[in-house]
Amino acid sequence: MYAVRHIALNVFKESVRDRVLYSLVAFAALLIGGSFLIGQLTAGSDMKIIKDLGLAAIATFGLLIAVFIGIGLVWKEVERRSIYGLLSKPVRRHEFIVGKYAGLALTLLVNVAMMTAAFYLVLAFMDTQFPENVRAIWPAPAVDPGMLRAIALIVVELLLVTALALFFSTFSSPFLSAGLTVGLWVIGHFNADLRNFEAVVDSRTAASFARALYYVLPNFAAFDIKTQVVHALPVPASYLITTTAYGLVYVALLLTGAVVIFGRRDFK
Amino acid sequence: MDAIRTEALTKHYRVGFWRPRPYVALDALTIDVRQGEVFGFLGPNGAGKTTTLKLLMQLIYPTSGRAEILGRPVGDVKVRRRIGYLPENPYFYDHLTAEELLAYFASLFGYAGAERRRRVASFLDEVGIGAERRLQLRKFSKGMLQRVGIAQAIVNDPEVLFFDEPMSGLDPLGRREIRQLILRLRDRGCTVFFSSHVLSDAETLCSRVAILAGGRLVASGHLSTLLAFQVQGWELVMTGLMDAALERAKKVGQVVRATPLGPQRYALELPTTVAPDRVLSDLTAAGAQLVSLTPVRETLEDYFVRQVAEAPRDRGLEVSRSHVRR
Numbered sequence: 001m002y003a004v005r006h007i008a009l010n011v012f013k014e015s016v017r018d019r020v021l022y023s024l025v026a027f028a029a030l031l032i033g034g035s036f037l038i039g040q041l042t043a044g045s046d047m048k049i050i051k052d053l054g055l056a057a058i059a060t061f062g063l064l065i066a067v068f069i070g071i072g073l074v075w076k077e078v079e080r081r082s083i084y085g086l087l088s089k090p091v092r093r094h095e096f097i098v099g100k101y102a103g104l105a106l107t108l109l110v111n112v113a114m115m116t117a118a119f120y121l122v123l124a125f126m127d128t129q130f131p132e133n134v135r136a137i138w139p140a141p142a143v144d145p146g147m148l149r150a151i152a153l154i155v156v157e158l159l160l161v162t163a164l165a166l167f168f169s170t171f172s173s174p175f176l177s178a179g180l181t182v183g184l185w186v187i188g189h190f191n192a193d194l195r196n197f198e199a200v201v202d203s204r205t206a207a208s209f210a211r212a213l214y215y216v217l218p219n220f221a222a223f224d225i226k227t228q229v230v231h232a233l234p235v236p237a238s239y240l241i242t243t244t245a246y247g248l249v250y251v252a253l254l255l256t257g258a259v260v261i262f263g264r265r266d267f268k
Numbered sequence: 269m270d271a272i273r274t275e276a277l278t279k280h281y282r283v284g285f286w287r288p289r290p291y292v293a294l295d296a297l298t299i300d301v302r303q304g305e306v307f308g309f310l311g312p313n314g315a316g317k318t319t320t321l322k323l324l325m326q327l328i329y330p331t332s333g334r335a336e337i338l339g340r341p342v343g344d345v346k347v348r349r350r351i352g353y354l355p356e357n358p359y360f361y362d363h364l365t366a367e368e369l370l371a372y373f374a375s376l377f378g379y380a381g382a383e384r385r386r387r388v389a390s391f392l393d394e395v396g397i398g399a400e401r402r403l404q405l406r407k408f409s410k411g412m413l414q415r416v417g418i419a420q421a422i423v424n425d426p427e428v429l430f431f432d433e434p435m436s437g438l439d440p441l442g443r444r445e446i447r448q449l450i451l452r453l454r455d456r457g458c459t460v461f462f463s464s465h466v467l468s469d470a471e472t473l474c475s476r477v478a479i480l481a482g483g484r485l486v487a488s489g490h491l492s493t494l495l496a497f498q499v500q501g502w503e504l505v506m507t508g509l510m511d512a513a514l515e516r517a518k519k520v521g522q523v524v525r526a527t528p529l530g531p532q533r534y535a536l537e538l539p540t541t542v543a544p545d546r547v548l549s550d551l552t553a554a555g556a557q558l559v560s561l562t563p564v565r566e567t568l569e570d571y572f573v574r575q576v577a578e579a580p581r582d583r584g585l586e587v588s589r590s591h592v593r594r
Contacts, residue, residue: 006375010361017363080359085420088325088353088430089376090345266328268281 003091004099011073011103012110020065020107027061028118035122047138048230050126054119055150055226062112062158063185069107070165071177073100074258078267087267094259101166101255108158116151140232149240150229156247157223161185163254164218170262187213188220218250269339271428271459272301272324277333279319293319295483296333301461301476303427306454308470308491309463311480312576317463318356320480321432324461325353337428349377352421356432356463358413362406366397366416369405370423377424391419396445410437418446422453429453431462435469447472467568479572481579487571494571502538505559506551509534513554522547532556537564 034057035050074097077083086096120143127135127142140146164184168177187194194217197210222243228235276296282288294316301307311317322328324335326343340347360369370388379387392398395415400408405416414437421429434450435443450460450473464470470477471491478488487494501524509532517523517536525537538544544561552558 002378003376006372010364010372013368014361014363081355081357082359082361084322084325084327084355085353085358085360085373085417086376087327088348088351088355089373090348091376092345264329267322268328 003089003095004102007086007091007096007099008103008106011100012106015065015069015104015107020069020111023061023065024111024114024118027057027115030057031119031122035126047123047126047130047142050123051144051147051230052226054122055147055154055230058112058115058119058151059154059157059226061115062108062154063161065111066104066108066158066161067165067178067181067185069104070162071169071174071181073104073166074169074262075172075174075177078265081267083267093263097166097170097255097259097262101162101258104162104166105159108162109155112151112155112158116148140230144229144232146232146235147229149235150225152240153223153225153243153247156244157220159251160218160220160223160247160254163251163258167254167258167261170258170265184217185220188218189224191217191219191221219246223247269303270300270336271303271305272299272307272335272337272461274299274320274324274335275333277320277323277335278331279316279323279328280331292483294323297480297485299478299485299488301459303459304454304457305475306450306460306462306473308474308477309461309480310465310467310470310477310572311463312465315480315576316483317480318432319483321353321355321430321463324430349424350427351430352424352426352428353430354414354417354421354432354434357410357436358417360405360413360416360420362404365402365404366392366408366419367401369416370419373420374423379424387423391423394422394449395419396442411439411442414438415442418449426458428459428461431460433464434462435464435466443469467572471568477568479575481576484579486575486579491568494568501540501564502544503560503562503564504536504538504544504547504551505529505534505561506536506556507533507559509551509556510554513551513556516554517547517551522550533559 031054034053038046038049038053077086077100083096087093123142123144130142135142161181165177165181168180172180191214194210194214198204198207201207201210225235225239227233274297276298277294278292278296279294280290281293283291297316297320309317309320319328323330324337324342335342337347338350361372364372367388370392371384374384374387389398389401392401395418397412397415397419400412405413408416414434418431418434421431431450434446438446447469450462453460460473462470462473474491476488476490477494479486507530514523514526514534514536518526522538522542523536524539527535527537529535536547538547548558548561
């Protein structure tokens with residue numbers, strides 16, 4: 001088990017040294033700059049827009065990190081042959097895959113935690129900029145702990161994106177892995193269209209195929225509850241639990257697939 | 269129990285995209301390496317040395333045959349606790365310092381705290397890069413990376429060490445240090461299996477060698493055995509040798525060549541067909557005195573070149589034709 005831990009820590013260390021956390025500076029600049037700009041342009045609804053912007057920025061920055069580090073996780077080790085030294089140590093191939101995944105998941109968690117902290121700081125500051133009568137018409141307070149539910153599902157979504165990127169990186173080039181991961185992420189956000197495909201086509205075969213895809217492809221739209229939390233609409237705990245479970249089962253399946261493929265590979 | 273044992277170890281690759289055909293990277297390799305010996309695994313580029321090492325590290329899987337290290341299958345993680353491996357042209361994580369890399373690898377063996385620190389410091393010193401321990405690996409030269417590679421291979425005090433071209437990238441001083449290190453490791457009881465095409469290293473270090481060519485084992489055994497039967501002649505150094513006696517010896521075919529070393533002092537090359545004691549007695553009877561008598565043996569390089577030249581070169585074309593017909 002310590003092999004997984006040390007491989008994960010090495011991935012985290014590499015991410016930090018490769019200045020991945022610099023993305024936090026870009027995030028903070030975007031959030032603070034955007035918030036002030038919005039404050040100048042709108043009245044009353046600006047808090048909702050700032051929340052939307054903040055949550056979308058957390059999801060986007062997380063996605064970029066998950067995809068662009070995830071696709072190189074295995075490929076880089078094989079291409080640069082650093083895997084030769086590693087796999088000659090008491091490390092099983094599945095430990096390597098799980099360790100790599102855990103390392104990137106840790107990087108993402110730290111990143112999202114810091115972005116969340118920065119987000120709440122900006123919200124707390126903005127809260128002081130509005131008079132009481134404006135704050136009274138907001139559907140939720142500025143510093144609303146309810147937004148953590150949306151952030152929790154963003155984290156699950158990012159864990160799934162990471163697993164996808166890692167899965168593809170066990171057998172394809174970074175370019176192809178990035179294309180496949182981003183492609184599936186986009187399709188996954190329009191998954192409802194696949195379910196209702198029969199409404200727009202006459203072919204039963206095409207509709208059945210689209211429905212099959214709906215069930216097989218990851219449903220990323222399910223993780224997006226940003227609108228609900230920003231508008232303080234109810235999000236049942238059961239929804240959070242089932243969606244998280246769905247995401248984690250999908251992650252487990254992808255990691256199993258990655259382990260099977262990686263376990264059979266020859267490193268020529 | 270042998271340190272390493274392979275039985276008919278074979279690896280085929282499929283080459284070509286549209287009409288894939290097999291390429292025999294390694295063909296039925298059977299060798300055994302005893303514990304505590306330095307074993308040279310020799311062959312020209314593309315002979316199958318690195319393929320064998322990768323099979324032993326289970327970086328690739330065999331098409332057929334089997335391999336064991338310390339009596340266990342090569343895939344066994346327990347075996348990997350007891351071995352070390354230096355890949356050819358090693359590359360390591362360049363965001364780490366030498367010290368961090370070694371600490372990382374030591375952690376994978378379960379070492380922690382003071383023991384890990386002690387090992388890291390001691391092995392970096394042993395390979396001569398203790399002063400650069402806090403330098404990131406991206407700033408290391410090829411020779412320094414090779415030393416780091418050797419340090420990571422020995423960080424767990426392995427019982428069996430696999431070195432793939434350990435002298436690669438090292439300057440003459442570095443090569444000598446690594447040769448001395450290998451001998452120190454042997455003296456500690458470590459088995460060293462090293463692949464090389466630098467024959468002088470093998471000649472200096474190895475008790476036994478295997479020679480590979482075209483994916484096939486073409487010779488193996490004790491260096492002394494392989495070369496002893498290949499005596500090509502004798503070199504006799506005599507002093508006080510008069511010209512008349514020398515001419516007489518040449519005339520009767522006892523001496524092939526005479527190289528003057530000083531006044532009446534010659535190095536004489538004798539053919540293998542003549543018994544050297546007979547020539548010696550004839551020349552001493554003529555007043556000359558013996559300085560030295562040395563058998564002129566084939567060097568490992570001569571032997572290697574001959575074995576490799578005689579090796580079959582087919583790497584699967586015949587197989588591929590029959591495969592296509594099927």
